[in-house]
Amino acid sequence: MAKDFYGDLRLGILGGGQLGRMLIQEAINFNVNIHVLDPDPNAPCKKLCNQFEVGSLSDFDTVYNFGKDLDMITIEIEKVNVDALEKLEDEGVLVYPQSRVIRLIQDKGLQKQFFKQNDIPTSAFQFISNRDGLANCQIALPYIQKLRKDGYDGKGVKKISSSADYADAFDAPSIVEEMVDFEKEIAVIVARNDRGDMATFPMVEMEFNPQANLVEFLISPSTYSFDIQSKAESIALKIANDLQIVGVLAVEMFLTKDGDILVNELAPRPHNSGHQTIEGNFTSQFGQHLRAIFNLPLGNTESRANAIMVNLLGEEGYEGLAEYDGIEEALSIEGVYVHLYGKKYTKPFRKMGHVCIINQDRALAIENARKVQELIKVIA
Template identity: 50%
Template sequence: MKQTQFSSDFTLGILGGGQLGKMMLYTTRKWDIATYVMDKDDTAPAFQGCDVFFEGDIMQYEAVMEFGEQVDVLTIEIENVNVQALQDLEDKGIAVSPSAKVLNLIRNKARQKSFYQKQQIATAAFEVYPKPNLGHERSYPFIWKSAEGGYDGKGVKVIRQASDLTDLPQAECIYEDMIDFDLELAVIVARNYDGEMKTYPVVEMEFHPEANQVEYVICPARINMDISDRARELALKVSESFEHVGLLAVEMFLTKTGELLVNEVAPRPHNSGHYSIEGAITDQFEQHVRCVCNLPLGATESTVASVMVNLVGEEGHNGKVIYDGIEDILALPGVTPHIYGKKETRPFRKMGHVTVVASDVVEARELAEKVKGRIRVVAEV
């Protein structure tokens, strides 16, 4: 008889206890899949929902090895993990998704961009430097990106003049052309061990101009069918090139001339798929569990127009969190807040998101603007 993951001794391990891990647990609790989580902080959002919580550093080799040897399938909710430990666990027969090879490629932006170049995947022109280079020949302005460790707008900066390079980390980086784009788009691709693949609808992302964080994710993107088809085909090409297992969020630029350029990818559930909890037949977190457990993939179609609103800490606020105005937005039709469980807020820290659903995308986007104006993530006075 085939081993089953449901109500059995099977164990799924998640490295990282943040909000993405917490939202994966919505599915594992629903299906009674035993789930272990490791994070160095026992106040992590996923602490309450898992079967067993391990307090440990996911960047520490011995901790990851000890944790991984206790599970049947191991996945991540953040890229900053000890990749050598993942490789050694794979060599011991543990199913690791994404694989150490894929993660090693993706988590370093210099390697990731060079991979696109080798695979003939369109991306912005770039150069790699061992550290910020004042003697470059690139015209201003351009984009500096840290090769490792950047996330949520960190590790990215617009360089308008030579002095902008002086205070940057002295570590490997890339210089990238600024793209004259119309829209920033994203497509999530799901792939299981059997090679079954599905794409979610193309979404449109609107970013905060200062923090470089997503403020709104709009589904469906306000583009024509030709662009939508090309974006999904490009995302599939990227996924096939990596041969990943799990979710792959493919972010891309739509240029003024109609070209699609891959910006970067994330091998896990992603901000661009949060809308799917209320807006799709199969939400991205359930889909990721299906992928890594090699289960049949769920339908990816949207059931309703939706917009995700990011909830981040207000500037000037540090301390115990208050969601000022949450009662107001709960009174609005089609509005569902998701609070991540982080007790302390700080400027631009991701604290939650709100899904807004409506009969069409115009109505959903207008309602999302109201939500954004009525809720503030602040600290107790």
């Protein structure tokens, strides 16, 4: 693959959001020719890529025509037309992650079946075809209802506490999952190249915004015991190997109060739980994804320092042209790195950027990150 660098390799990215933007920032170092497809004419990737095309990611012809003259395609979002990607693969375009992996992960029901078939620990579940199925569930209340398709960033998930919640439940094919009494939400990002080489990033601990159910605060590396971290990383490696995926894979998990680890969901791409790797690790998740899909040696995933990632979400009550309050003050704190995503308009809980705070002293890194969280506000 190295012979194709220096501007000759044509890499397509399906999706032009912040993940694609950060992937391009890394890909510039490989001097590849980047093409991006996104439905938003003002997507964050627009000004960074060699060629930007406006179009639907779910339309067969649009995706096929976008990819047919490219050497390789990757994704920054799973909601894409997999039939078109399969046809492109048949015609010799490299698609990483592979279309079969994307198809499986697009359906949370297929994900759950994959976990069960491969002895991957996960919460108890059952399938329903519509909300009427809730009345006959074998899972004890309270439980979680998840849409099988199209849920993202906390959308497509509902807590069902009693039969009174049935009326507001999703009326579409869903999974009903046992409510997990977890101590912490954790994640491991694993990478695999086409040779079968694999590497994990250190396990991270996550805090979620209770209203939007989005990752709001992330701590890396974890200080849980070696046994817990090793177990989480082993699960991630097993999943990547069982899938035979090429690229990076984010494995989101629950650490229960009994010390068990249950897999929640997968994302076959760079992920919110890996943004801190840009400053906090020797190789970033974006650099690792490119190494994996280019079939290069995988990079060193060790932490350089304690790294805290704070998501910059649009403030409640504000919608319109984005303004960022408090950045100057935040940048006066040592070890603060700001990443704005180039989104022109803000709305409540929209991901507008993130900040990484690094320090060799873990307590100080967390203290500084809490200050940053209070200082920077995305308003309009």
